[in-house]
Amino acid sequence: MESTMQQGALTVAGILRYGSQAFPDAEVITYDGTDGVRACFSEVAERAARLAGALAGIGISPSDRVGTFCFNHQQHLEAYLGIPAMGAVIHTLNLRLAPDQLGYVIDDAGDRAIIADGMMLPQLAQVLEACPSVATVIVVGATADAAIKEQIAKRCKVLDYEEFLRDAAPVVEWPDVVETDAAMICYSSGTTGNPKGVVYSHRSTYLHAISALPLYSQRSWNILESKGDVALIVVPMFHAAAWGAPYACWFTGSTMIMPGRFLQAEPLAAMIERFHPTLSSGVPTIWNDLLNYLESHPTDVSSLRMLTSGGSATPRSLIETYLEHYNIPVVSGWGMTETSPVCTLAIPPSGTPRERLVDYLATAGKVVPGVELRIVDDQQQVQPWDGKALGEIEVRGPWITAGYLGGRGGENFDDGWLRTGDIATVDREGYVRIVDRTKDVIKSGGEWISSIELENAIMAHPKVAEAAVIAVPDDRWFERPLAFVVVKPGEDLEVGELRDFLATRIVKWWLPERFSFVEAIPRTSVGKFHKKVLREGYQAGNYAIHEVKRTQSEE
Structure with missing residues (x-):
């Protein structure tokens, strides 16, 4: 028997339309070192449409790849929205890749254009000769070295981002996109061998963003106070779609604070005092650095109701200190580039006594709805969730990759399950405790x-x-x-x-x-x-x- 339901496509254009219509006055704040450059969602949406129109004007077509080589800022968010909405594919380039790996991923993805921060042009210039697909570089912000810009201009067309948008007509009607088509490419970190490309679909991106909504929904929790969340997005937008935070915030109308290149403890503390974020996402090393800074530089961090931590195991001592000294829970999550990335979140059960909170927060968390998780031993036998049995985590779900770009990495899959390389136990409540990487x-x-x-x-x-x-x-x-x-x-x-x-x-x-x-x-x-x-x-x-x-x- 067939259902009577409509078959509306889940696309990034749908995310873009919803946020701009439901929360036109919500803000994106890009930190510039002293203050913030502000734009409301309706302005960002209009600029994303101009970006799409401008890209179409230089010949970017559906399925063409457009790279971004940027820190977290408003223009990067415009690319997150506009590029997939027009049917093209955004490829977020890791700012910290070695030149050989940077050149490899650009060439492997076949990027036709790259949107790059001006300060990143020296790194980009080192690799463009090995990337024949790149025809255009669009520069965001000032370029310190004019000679570098001239060097790149000998290889391909160089455009200024603001001029590029100013002269373009915005897209008025977004094209119909098949929800299973590619929206974004992220590459694994490549600690062994070359990085492998993971291609997120519109559908996987949309569903993953929905799964993250509970983290950014303070608005619904405090109706009488009518307060919304303010999210300081520290996790880089080049890494696994910034854990889905930009799309989730766009869905909820949460103010986004983009730190740009200011990722050190001192400017992060200044941002917290200046903009009063209610939550922030980042890796444990960032929160450890901030904690060390706070010890000798008293800072008002009382606005924070939560920090989220991922990318590697969060030390229990760090979780304890934030909770005891600042009354801030640090909520760990687990995932990887191949999983979009969020698979688990360490949200303690309702009614957990304060003295037991850290016991839950120090785990990798409980699997989120939409993801299936199991642990298997060396003989691929599924192990029980008893808190004792060890096994490698395997996962599957609508935002878990089924392969890699170019058909690589077949050994990473087990009959439809992604083998993650993480060894863990799972207790009877479903909380995952990572024991180690298989190689560590x-x-x-x-x-x-x-x-x-x-x-x-x-x-x-x-x-x-x-x-x-x-x-x-x-x-x-x-x-x-x-x-x-x-x-x-x-x-x-x-x-x-x-x-x-x-x-x-x-x-x-x-x-x-x-x-x-x-x-x-x-x-x-x-x-x-x-x-x-x-x-x-x-x-x-x-x-x-x-x-x-x-x-x-x-x-």
Whole structure:
């Protein structure tokens, strides 16, 4: 029996129309270092339509790829809306990619035009010769080096973004787009080999944005106060669609604060005091840096009702400190580029006593509606949700990729399920606890040591700013943990003191006997600890290692 329901397409144009009509006066604020450049949703929508008209004017057609090489700002949001709405495909380029990988992804995607911040032109100029598909570069903002602009102009047409929009007629009627057609391309971070392209559809983008609405719906929770959310979107718009935040905010009429290039703790604190955001999204390293800054620079952060954290495991000590000192819950989420990315959110059950909140917040969370999740062992046997059984997370759902651009990565799929590479347990309430990455788990004497749990234990020490743990070869135990530790400025920390501290928090045989005190831990292009660089540096002998002898009780 067929239903009687209409078959309206779920498209980015639908998102654009809804937000501009339902919340025409909601604002987008782009931070410029001292104040904010403001535009209302209706203005942003009109400019997105002008962008689409201008792109059509230079020959961009449906399914053509348009790259963005930008920080978070209003113009990037206009591209998020206008490019997919016209039927073209936005390709968000990671600002932190090495030149060889940047050139690879531009060429692999076949970008015909690139919208780039003026300050990013030197990086772009390094790779354009290897990207024959690029015919036009559209520059946002000032260019510090005129010679770089001239260099690019010898290779392709160079246009000014504001002039480009000013001279264009806006699209009045958005074309009918098939909802399963491509809307956006994001590439995996490529820590091993070249990045792989994940192509989001209009349908997947629309449904993923709907799944995130509970995070941005304070307006519906406080009817009498009539307050809406103000979202400080710190997570980069080049990374997994900024976790869907721009589209979710557009759906809810939430004010968006775009930090531009000002992603350090000091300007973020200034933005919080200036614009009073109610929530913000970012990776744990950002929230750790902000926390360290707040310790010595008192700042009014009382407007924040929540921080969301993802990209890597959020240390329990960080969650505890924000909750105890600032009354701000840090809600973790789990996902990856291949999952659009949100799959789980650590929202505690209703009625959870305050003393138990951290127990839930410190998990990866419960799977969100629309996503199916299971854990499987080495023999691909599905494991129970009992909080004990370990297995690799596999997921499927309407915003989970079924493959990669060009048909790559077939080994990442298991009979319709995406293999994620994350090892986890799931308790009977459905809360996921990430134990490790399959490539990062430490196998010591036949037993597993979780590098994530060990890192969290180390970072709980009051003198430790951050820590990363890798496995290193051991003649007796096959592998043992090596802890890289960054000590907070002005503090002194000895190995013995740190091991005594850890002995009260972890089982004795987990205690590392190898430590390296470093000034900073290398990060990937999306802010995660870059353990591949740590392993290579260790193998090359680049780190001073402090080694102690294990006692009999630790074996």
